Each structure stands twice: as C-alpha cells, then as structure tokens.
Amino acid sequence: MNAPNRFELFVLEDGEKPVEVTEDTKIPNAATFKIVKQDHTLGNMVRAQVLSMPQVLFAGYKVPHPLHPYFLLKIQTDGTMTPQAVLEQACTKLIATISSLEAKFKREFSFKTTEGNVPEDPYGTTGAGAQSWGTGKDYLDF
Incomplete structure (x- = not known):
C-alpha cells in the first residue's frame, strides 16, 4: 500500500525542523509556515486563533x-506585528486555552466521581420502584 508507516506521521527524523518559515516576496507582511508531522486538527485550531487577532488581515491553511x-x-498582517510574532502569540494563547479547558474538564470529572453513592438511572427509576410521573422528571432527565 502507498501509506507510510504510522510512526512516520508524528515522529520527527534526525535534523528535521518542526516549523519552516518562508517569507512571501509578493505580498507585504506575509509569510508561509510549513508545520511538519501535523494535520487538520492543529491547522484549523491555529488558523482560528490567528484570525481572532486584530493585527491579522489573512490566515489560511492547507494540507x-x-x-x-x-x-x-499562510499569515498576512497589517504591519504592526510580523507573521512570526503573530504565530507565536497565537500558539501561546491556544496553549493557555487548552490548559484551561483541561483544568475545567478535570474539575468537572472530579465532581462527577464525588457526587453521592446513588448510581444514576437514565430511566427515572430509583431502587426497585419506578418514579412517579408527577415529580416533573422523566426518563430523559439525567
């Protein structure tokens, strides 16, 4: 089959740089970054974060x-910041956002494990008897 070995998709080879920068000579304040051993997941997140910055005129990615x-x-700025500085700042903000999301997830997950010892029943029954219809809850209330 034509597909490369799985480990070649994410392991850097000796001397391989993770990011290569090419200044654009035709468009002012623009650069193209080649980010190796990554795919659409990181590309879309970085593009969205770069586009949220007011100094950016254009940002797009392709595989x-x-x-x-x-x-x-590809990033083009208004000239107040270089594309490299914009990318660095966007990555820093993205790392902070993901760290915050991870902390919130871990906090919520710890609440889930510390809630009472009564197991949840998605069908609205508790113990051996069924829940009455007049309580305002039904089988869709988890």
Missing part, C-alpha cells in the same frame, strides 16, 4: 496531500 504529514499556514 497539500493526505499522505504527506504536514500543512502550510
């Missing part, structure tokens, strides 16, 4: 071919 594990990210 040239599905069998090649890299994507190209």
Whole structure:
C-alpha cells in the first residue's frame, strides 16, 4: 500500500525542523509556515486563533496531500506585528486555552466521581420502584 508507516506521521527524523518559515516576496507582511508531522486538527485550531487577532488581515491553511504529514499556514498582517510574532502569540494563547479547558474538564470529572453513592438511572427509576410521573422528571432527565 502507498501509506507510510504510522510512526512516520508524528515522529520527527534526525535534523528535521518542526516549523519552516518562508517569507512571501509578493505580498507585504506575509509569510508561509510549513508545520511538519501535523494535520487538520492543529491547522484549523491555529488558523482560528490567528484570525481572532486584530493585527491579522489573512490566515489560511492547507494540507497539500493526505499522505504527506504536514500543512502550510499562510499569515498576512497589517504591519504592526510580523507573521512570526503573530504565530507565536497565537500558539501561546491556544496553549493557555487548552490548559484551561483541561483544568475545567478535570474539575468537572472530579465532581462527577464525588457526587453521592446513588448510581444514576437514565430511566427515572430509583431502587426497585419506578418514579412517579408527577415529580416533573422523566426518563430523559439525567
């Protein structure tokens, strides 16, 4: 089959750089970043974070071919910041957002495990008897 080995999709080879920058000579304040060993997941998150910054005029990414594990990210700014600085700041904000989401998830998950010892029943019954219809809850209330 034409597909590369799985480990080649995410393990950097010796001397391989994770990010390569190419300055755009035709468009002012623009650069193209080749981010290797990544796919649409990271590409879309970084693009969205870069676009949320007011200094950015354009940001887009593409995966040239599905069998090649890299994507190209193009950023154009208004000139107040360089595309490299914008990408660095966007990645820092993205890491902070993901860390916050992870902390919230862990907190909510810990609440779930510490709630009472009564197991939840998705059908509205508790113990051996069924719940009465007049209580305002039905089998869809979890």
